[in-house]
Amino acid sequence: MNQAPPTLGNQYDDDRVLRSHLARVLPAGVLRDIEESLAEMGRLAGGELYELQLADRLNEPKLTQWDAWGNRIDKIEVTPLWRLAERIAAEHGVVATAYEQKHGSLSRVHQCALAYLFTPSTDIYSCPLAMTDGAARTLLNSGNQVLIDRAVPHLITRDPNEFWTAGQWMTELTGGSDVGLSETIAKAERDSTTFRLYGRKWFTSAIASQIALTLARPEGNPSGGRGLALFYLETRDEHGRPRNIQINRLKDKLGTRKVPTAELTLDGTPAQLVKGPTDGVRNIAPLLNITRLWNGISAVSLMRRGVALSSDYASKRVAFGAPLSEKPLHRDTLATLEAEAEAAFHLAFYVAELTGQSETSEIPENDARLLRILTPVMKLTTGKQAVMVASEVLETFGGAGYVEDTGLPVLLRDSQVLPIWEGTTNVLALDTLRALHGTETGLVTIESAVTRCLENVRDPRLADAARIARTALDHAASWLKEAERRGSPALEAGARRFSLTLGRTMELVLLIKHAQWSQDHEDDARATAAARRFSRSGVDLIVDDDF
Ligand SMILES: Cc1cc2nc3c(=O)[nH]c(=O)nc-3n(C[C@H](O)[C@H](O)[C@H](O)COP(=O)(O)OP(=O)(O)OC[C@H]3O[C@@H](n4cnc5c(N)ncnc54)[C@H](O)[C@@H]3O)c2cc1C
Helix, strand or coil, rough: CCCCCCCCCCCCCHHHHHHHHHHHHHHHHHHHHHHHHHHHHHHHCCCCCCCHHHHHCCCCCCEEECCCCEEEEEEEEEEEEHHHHHHHHHHHHCHHHHHHHHCCHHHHHHHHHHHHHHHHHHCCCCHHHHHHHHHHHHHHHCCCHHHHHHHHHHHCCCCCCCCCCCEEECCCEECCCCCCHHEEEECCCCCCCCEEEEEEEECCCCCCCCCCEEEEECCCCCCCCHCCCEEEEECCCCCCCCEEEEEEEEECCCCCCCCCCCCEEEEEEEEEECCCCCCCHHHCCHHHHHHHHHHHHHHHHHHHHHHHHHHHHHHHCCEEEEEEHHHHHHHHHHHHHHHHHHHHHHHHHHHHHHHHHHHHHCCCCCHHHHHHHHHHHHHHHHHHHHHHHHHHHHHHHHHHCCHHHHHHHHHHHCCCCCCCCCCCHHHHHHHHHHHHCCCCHHHHHHHHHHHHHHCCCCCCCHHHHHHHHHHHHHHHHHHHHHHHHHHHHHHHHHHHHHHHHHHHHHHHHHHHHHHHHHHHHHHCCCHHHHHHHHHCCCCCCCCCCHH
16 A cells, blocks of 8 residues: 655645635735736646656755866856746746736735745745845835846846846854844945945855845944945856855755855955945845745745645545544644644735835835834744744654655755744844834734724634733733833843734734634635634743743
């Protein structure tokens, strides 16, 4: 008796959570208009791309530093899956959709749905796309017309021959979290618009990209974050040679092994200021907001993939006389993972919706503040959930989950990066405290978001879950007040538990809101069951004796 491998169908058609969510947040005409693009991406993700992903498993990017004649070339070759992924991403507008604005602010939701379907079958090709999207947004926000005209059309095109991707080079040996310590120096050329960069970048992903946004300190600037400036550079000249950039080596990583992540030396790399000679950390913030959104979308998409594979397998694998899907404990295990993934989905897509509004200036001040708070909260919460869900998914396959050529272990390895890059859990927890600006303004914003989510909830089956959410939020508010009274060490020490509690509370209320809608409009109680289950899976993580 052989084991039947898990299989995937059309990943859009099969995704109740995505379809139901889009039916709620999009007007019927918009949904009709975009549905074909989603069904096509769902077909590719469950078919051609998934098959190539399994076949491409052992391929990795290659760095060739020298040619046969002794010239330093530092050529990067990515794998066949990544080459196809790049073409499909461009043609299907996985970045472009957000900028074409066919449906105003809702274009961001459409784009995130495409990214969500695309990501789990393309081995973190989402990484260069996230940075490309972030670079486009940052350049557009900068008002630097020369750079906008030069690069943005390439970043948001649907023509694969014209498509450029972007890197984001921040982390140095001195620190990824504390980028103010960066040592890269920018020396002004005579014309003073061009600079030459000298330094080492310690983690630079998607190094095959055509451009990068990076931080460096113009000579004479003060130390610390304010003294850094944001620079734009093109990685290669018209002959394909690196522009005074040496790729010292590719990192040998736990996961994201298809992503070429390099250590670089910049030795006089030409670069242009994006926006002024200081405040680089502030000026790169639009890029980070977009890559953090992508991180959350990737987290929920990998959770969804794990759950889809595991559910399919459970219907085929027989143990003790019945398929696993009929064993009460296995069903309970899967339902818990599904609830976790479903709750996370609603928070990530809510941030997508708010991001879309912020990009089209439709956003009320209150929601802009909410977006500022929820971006780090969503990123840190979903990143942790993705690792937990992936680990449990592997266990649901028994030994097969631990065996490489099933294609399953990569889910766990790739998920593990999500809490690390784009700001670690701790760093984002501290950022959440900054975003809140104290209890008065910040928590009021969250409280009113929670109230809005719960205001139309009538089903008594959801009452307990709603009460759990409100109690968790009250606890967070009282903890914050007491921690602020005690001062900085107490606040910092509890920041992670506090931020995760905010994240899980928001996930729960968004899921409750959706559950009521789904009952009213689809006569479906599955989201209600998920909300009830999630509410009992640990929403309030704060401990009071940490003072
Ligand atoms: C696969 C991969 C690809 C990457 N690609 C890129 C890239 O393309 N571009 C780029 O710029 N970077 C990239 N990075 C780097 C990544 O962003 C950093 O690793 C990350 O920001 C953490 O920085 P660090 O490694 O210097 O760790 P550190 O900053 O030294 O942090 C170490 C630990 O200390 C904790 N910590 C730090 N400060 C505090 C504090 N104040 N309070 C409490 N805890 C704290 C952190 O949470 C972490 O757990 C990549 C990393 C990986 C793993």
